[in-house]
Amino acid sequence: MRKITQYDPAEVPLLADVVDCFSGNDRTLLDGHLTNFEAACDDFVLAVPDVHARRPIIADKATRENLSKMWERKPAQAARLFAAMKDSLPKEDRSLCPFCNLSEDPELDHYLPKGEYPEFSLFSRNLVPICGVCNKHKGVVVRSSAGDRVILFPPYDLTVEGVFLTMSIQYGASALASKYEISAHTGLTAHVLGILKRHFARLQLARRFEARANAQLAMLVRTVRGWEVDVARSAIDSWCKPNPFELAPNSWEPVLKAHIRAELEPVIAWLTARRLLS
Incomplete structure (x- = not known):
């Protein structure tokens, strides 16, 4: 997107x-x-x-x-x-x-x-x-039943800069899981926001993004298992640092990293509560 x-x-x-x-x-x-x-x-x-x-x-x-x-x-x-x-x-x-x-x-x-x-x-x-x-x-879908456009037209849409893709982490009993959605952005008109949401749903991007993010979260948990808390905190924070040359800020990985960095302490608390950190 x-x-x-x-x-x-x-x-x-x-x-x-x-x-x-x-x-x-x-x-x-x-x-x-x-x-x-x-x-x-x-x-x-x-x-x-x-x-x-x-x-x-x-x-x-x-x-x-x-x-x-x-x-x-x-x-x-x-x-x-x-x-x-x-x-x-x-x-x-x-x-x-x-x-x-x-x-x-x-x-x-x-x-x-x-x-x-x-x-x-x-x-x-x-x-x-x-x-x-x-x-x-x-497929061949062009417009919704209400006549609204369903798919973004990349050479012409999204002239506004900013992140409109958001995600949250669900702290399960044995695993971390992601949830992605499109949110309102100050630079987006209601018209473009509607197209974004229909595009997101039609191309099944929530499921596709969540599959990638959940695999990354599982790898993160496996990687830091047994580490000391401070070492794990520092390593995760370093991994989540933003890339100033990010090509696609509205994609699963940069949004995932930004969210983990903002929610680092809840992630560390979840890992600690499950005795995954020493």
Whole structure:
């Protein structure tokens, strides 16, 4: 959950340039829709980030399905154009999924799903780096039943700085457990906060973050077992020091470390009460 840099305009291919890479029946089909597609793409750019309210322009199901397959059938020349566009992003933006801040080496895929919106199947601005897990959870959902946007659009959303991901530690009888949630932030509007919460739920980020954090908490307990209290306190505090170069502050690990550092004495008390420290 973070904003990423927009593509270098010099490396963003026009839709007509992508279509020029095709030949045969595919080229004929695309040429027949190119004018309408270009108009739709212009409207897309004007609407970002709230492109979810757009309605598909292809009504015929068979035509829509055929056009949506152009992404898989794109020639190598078109693939190279999109690869160069992705490579124009800073390394940190193209190497870590901006939807979850968990998975490395995300692939380009469609923000608005190509099956519903084939007019944007080959449109550069509709392509975002996304990991396979997030893409699977995202599916084809664009808006809620109330018509609200469900998923963040990383190149355009989250212009505000700050930490809106919060967590707490549950002190169980035999283990520490984490709980993550999205909280209000002074710089977030109610509109963006709502999108964040829907994004967080749709991509199952609470479960995914908690799995990572719980494993880290278990490792922490195993590591300090048998240590003297003061040694354990110093080591945990040192491990939790903030990283001034943190790429993704709204991710499970920096939020976990910040919380442990703030709640260090309750953690030490829990370890001591269970005779895990000497």
